[in-house]
Amino acid sequence: MAKDTTGRLHVQVKTGGKRKLSSKLWLERQLNDPYVAKAKREGYRSRAAYKLLEIDDKYRLLKPGMAVVDLGAAPGGWSQIAARRVGSAEGKGKVIAIDLLEMGEIPGVTFAQLDFLAEDAPARLLEMMDGRADVVMSDMAANTTGHRKTDQLRIVGLVEAAALFASEVLNPGGTFLAKVFQSGADAELLAQLKRDFASVRHVKPASSRQDSSERYVLAMGFRGGA
Template identity: 80%
Template sequence: MAKDDTGRLHVTVKSGGKRKLSSKLWLERQLNDPYVAQAKRDGLRSRAAYKLIEIDDKYHFLKQGISVVDLGAAPGGWSQVAAKRIGRANGKGKIVAIDLLEMPEVPGVEFAQLDFLADGAPEKLIAVMGTRADVVMSDMAANTTGHRKTDQLRIIGLVESAAAFACDVLNPGGTFLAKVFQSGAEGELLAQLKRDFATVRHVKPASSRADSSERYVLATGFRGAAK
């Protein structure tokens, strides 16, 4: 171990054996990421939880007593944060976490193993919640192929689908938050969101890795489903 420029100890993972370079670099980054260490200390399931904390600290959309949908929720870090902020410990609000994968229980969070892209998924979600949502949030990322243009289209396509789902389940005035990646392919997505929401902005929380093109789109003031 050696110290980095900030004076913190830096862990170096040995290469060799069956470990690929990409795996080595990922493991090394995880071991040296202060947010990963902080998440363990705070009992949070992922470093991504701090991104939601930062965004909500600034824009205050996770209010006490509201209803929330967490798309692609596993491993549950965002659901943990939302459950606390809407007051689930005191019986306030409602949150449903959706994922194709099973997810260990999060106190105060209802889990639905569901493909949100499937026909009838919005109706199933509303039935599970017993109400429409005030916030739909997504930290999902599409599986990548390594081909930049293909990956950009997959990423934007997934967010467009999540936005369409949000429009089917949100209450008027509701909020949509989703992860995107900076690229030139967002024009149609932003146009769609600006039609459906009063305000659309990009957000890059400090806990998002500096070397990543990751950012978030936050759309507030849902205008309501077209009649």
């Protein structure tokens, strides 16, 4: 082991056997990521929890008693934070987590294994919540192909779908938060969000890896709803 520039021990993974270089690099990055270690110590299901913590600390999205929808929630790091911040485990708010994958139980979180792209998904969610949401958030990332233009289209398409879903379930004044990449939300989506919300900005929490093009679009003050 060697030390990095901060003085921490840096774990190096040996190549060999059937392990691909990409797998070696991913494993090495995980082993040396302070947020991965911190998440394990503090009981969060993923390092992504710290991204939402940072964004919420700065912009105050999550308040006690709110109704929150977490799209693509598994493994549940964002749902954990939302449940704690809105007080859903104590009956003060609601957190509905949606994913195609199964997700282990989290106190204060209602999980629905469904496709949010399904035509009846918004209606099913509204029924589950017995009302509209105050926050719709998404840390989803589209499956990548390695082809830059194709991947960008997939990413944009997923964010657009999440934004459309949000517009169908949010309360007036509600918030939409979603992961985007590279230059952020594309011009068409950004224009739509600016029509639908009072304020729209891109944010990059410190816990996002610095070598990542990951950013988030944060839209607050939903003008629609019923």
